[in-house]
Amino acid sequence: MFLAMATTDTNARFCCQPLMENVLTEDAAAELATLLKALADPVRLRIMSIIAAAPNSEICTCDLPDLLDRSQPTVSHHLSQLTKAGLVEREQRGKWAWFRIAPERLEAVANALHA
């Protein structure tokens, strides 16, 4: 939905007539870029993938440093990025933190990419 998210905010002149209606606003572009950026890292993609493949579609943080071959602070940082972007949701259970994918949010990104 490069189209669907669209509202115009530019009134520029052109020499080859591109129309500026139905084009991503600077704001809309920034918002979508933020989401894509949150996904655009191999470690974070693998986290999403691991969650999607896990029983009950949820994981405990404790497994990730081993699975991802990254330090605990690094994993924590990536989970925080994904959470902040709204792509995963965090739930505390005793001392463990569990994460699930926020499907609507992920779907929104995927849909935004269909022209």
Next chain:
Amino acid sequence: MFLAMATTDTNARFCCQPLMENVLTEDAAAELATLLKALADPVRLRIMSIIAAAPNSEICTCDLPDLLDRSQPTVSHHLSQLTKAGLVEREQRGKWAWFRIAPERLEAVANALHA
């Protein structure tokens, strides 16, 4: 297709039983991350959007600096990134460079995001 792109490359131990089958390989994750990174910038998203909305779904580079409010070198750099990622295709016509979206490539990214 966090699932569809999957083949395993990790045999880690776990305390909360996540399965490591059907999980993105490090290589697959890196590849997908590269594509997402190419899209994860407001200027590049607007470029894609402008192309998608343009007549004949193509644009001449010459219009972009004005439309995007960025210098010519900056625009050139972003177009180069998108081209390198295979998300757009370049065609020289006289002195002008024209760009079109590579739909399969963009679709592949979108599909990879459906769980």
Next chain:
DNA sequence: ACATCACATTGATGTTTGTCGATACGATAC
């Protein structure tokens, strides 16, 4: 209370990225 465990935060470091001025390249027009 105390020790322990799971996780977050801080601080530091090397790398990558977006940006632009200056310049080089390549095609067109004269």
Next chain:
DNA sequence: GTATCGTATCGACAAACATCAATGTGATGT
């Protein structure tokens, strides 16, 4: 050829990012 125009490349710089060791925090169990 020479001038001009559209675009790419180079060099520099500041901002953002991934990473980890060290430390802080908050809950559990004894």
